[in-house]
Amino acid sequence: MSRQGLLTQVERALAPVRHAMKPILSDPLVMGVWAVVVAASVGTLWWDLRQRNRALPSLMKxxxxxxVLYSGPFGLAVYWYSGRTQISTDSLWRRGFRSTAHCYSGCGAGEVLGFALLAGLLALESTLVVAGGTFALAYLFGYALTVGPLMQEGVGFGEAMLDALYSETPSITVMEVTAIGTDLLIASEAHISELLFWGALVFSLSVGFVFAFPVNAVLVGFGVKEGMKNPAEME
Known part of the structure; x- marks a missing residue:
């Protein structure tokens, strides 16, 4: 079976998902309520960071x-479970969530920039070009969040880059295949001025997080990734 034939079969199999999600993600009321919920979630996060978790480093804040901007209450729940200094005991699941969140923050920025720039402002019609460019930006931002802090600690660029390639590539790949695939499945023909364009982008980000989490948990479990420091030890 050719690659094109396989993609066509996958698209047909997921067609019910597209038909179910398009009306929801293009509904002004739904997206308006979501924007309010996200704003409330971000406000709650910032209040907690300022009042109870100032010990967290600026990077993790x-x-x-x-x-939380990408995933609203879902992102806030992940923070509450794994990212606060008040957590009672650390675990593989909490370390996996922190590792996924770290990867997600950078990759999500690359994905948003990629779709907004390539499919939106430049209005490129080639799905391959849009997907490839967005992948590249997601990898760039994802690696930067690992390489930058390592170099600040005195690690050379080459060593820091090798570490990022080794530890982050599996997670970024799974996250972006599922996130970009979801976005293209739902809104490949949407224009930047349409609500569906942004609704599908937001939804796809959370899909990427969900699929990347088990990958990160496995990598942390095998010692490939450190899983970010236990925030309870920062008190």
Whole structure:
């Protein structure tokens, strides 16, 4: 079976998902309520960071802010479960969530920029070009969030880049295949001025997080990734 034939079969199999989600993600009322919920979630996060979790480093505060911006109450729940200094005991699941959140913050920024720039502002019609460019930006931002902090700690660029390639590539790949695939499945023909364009983009980000989490948990379990420091030890 050719690659094109396989993609066609996958698209047909997922057609019910597209038909179910398009009306929801293009509904002004639904998306308006979602925007209010996200704003409330971000406000709750910032209140908690300022009042009860100032010990968290600036990088992780930025990571959690992006996670909640992308996924609203779902992102806030992940933070509450795994990212606060008040967690009672650390675990593989919490480390996996923190590792996924770290990857998600950078990759999500690359995905948003990629779709907004390539499919939106430049109005490129080639699905291959849009997907490829968005993949490249997601990898760039995802690797940067690993390479940058390592270099600040004194690690050389080459060593930091090898570490990022080794530890982040599986997670980024799974996250972006599922996220970009979901976005193209639902809104490949949507224009940047349409609500569906942004609704599908937001939904696809959370889909990518869900699929990347087990990958990160496995990588943390085998010691490939550290899973980010236990925030309870920062008190």
């Amino acid at each position: 930025g990571v959690w802010t992006l996670v």
